[in-house]
Amino acid sequence: MAPKGNNMIPNGHFHKDWQRFVKTWFNQPARKHRRKQNRVKKARAIAPRPAAGPLRPVVRCPSVRYHTKVRAGRGFTLQELKAAGFNPRFAQYKSKLILFPIHNKKKLRAGEATEEERKVATQLTSEVLPIRQPAIRTKARVPTEAEKTFSAYITLRKARADARLVGIRAKRIKDAAENPDDVTKAAKEKKPAKK
Template sequence: MGHGGNNVIPNVHFRKVNGCQSGRNNRVFMRTWLNQAGRKKRRANTRKEKAAKIFPRPAAGLLRPLVHPPTQRYNMKVRLGKGFTLDELKEAKIPRKFAKTIGIAVDHRRRNRCTESLQANVERLKLYMSKLLLFPKKSGAKGVKKGDTPRSELQNVAQNTLKEIIPVPKPQKRIKARAITEEEKSESAYKKLKKARTAAHYQGERIKKAKEAAAKDRRSQG
């Protein structure tokens, strides 16, 4: 069977997974990973060095919001986003310029599409602020500003070394089996959906009738 067009003739080399299989180059393309333990130790040491360098700040970096990924395929999941919106900071009563100085990521481009995500991130900010300890910038009594934590509470402060400052909540996937109640048996999901569809279909007409009735009442009273 010929090609459609003046294209390059395909030259697909179906090799084995480990490369050459004969001669002195036997298994020359074999990939090995014999330094797994060493890499693991190096990663652990790098994390410790980073945590010591940014002490007493959290080792995970900035606090980030909970967001739903885009597209219908992934939007049922929850992950960490780039930064908190200005509306979320406003609800939590945190100035946007001050938020950047206390380890809170800010993203002015993100928008809140629903009230649930807004409230979840506001609660996340409030939880963070309740656990936050602010060190004074300078020594002495004059170095302590409003909102700083007293020096008596800053003795032997433990650093947050978690991968996430406030972990993403994991949903409970398993639901225990139970008996169906009499109330559930008596209800009909089809009837509920039918009523909702009917209400949505006649909503505009009902609003129009209500406005006409209100205008008629005003005319009769006047």
């Protein structure tokens, strides 16, 4: 587009070597396929252990905005494991898993699976303990008279005023107790409204 008016003619740099700076993403489908193959290979290597990773606790998200949701936590604290009576490494695969012995020829230790239990074992490919959001359903009901007359705005304003005036009111009560003869310190009576 030609410049309008008595302005400078734009100098467009149209001969830059742009192909050096362009990033392409043509290998995305192949990378996706390779990642899937690697997941399958890892699952076969660690079978019959779960491929989904270690057990994680269910925790609530921080902040008022997200605290209604639950998600998988980073892990159990050492205090929680100690209270449950578990060694931190042993606790990773304790619940709902068949514990294979480290050495097949040696005597089985406490908690390790027998030969029959090991034959039954299958690999779990899904999540170990899936997280489900709790459904909170409230039943419909008729509001009470107190709920109908309740005003959140007035309640908050009164609470703010009470918090602001707590020192002044305490001083006024203390002065009135010390000087009962002083008329200005005593509580003033409200005048009747004129008709």
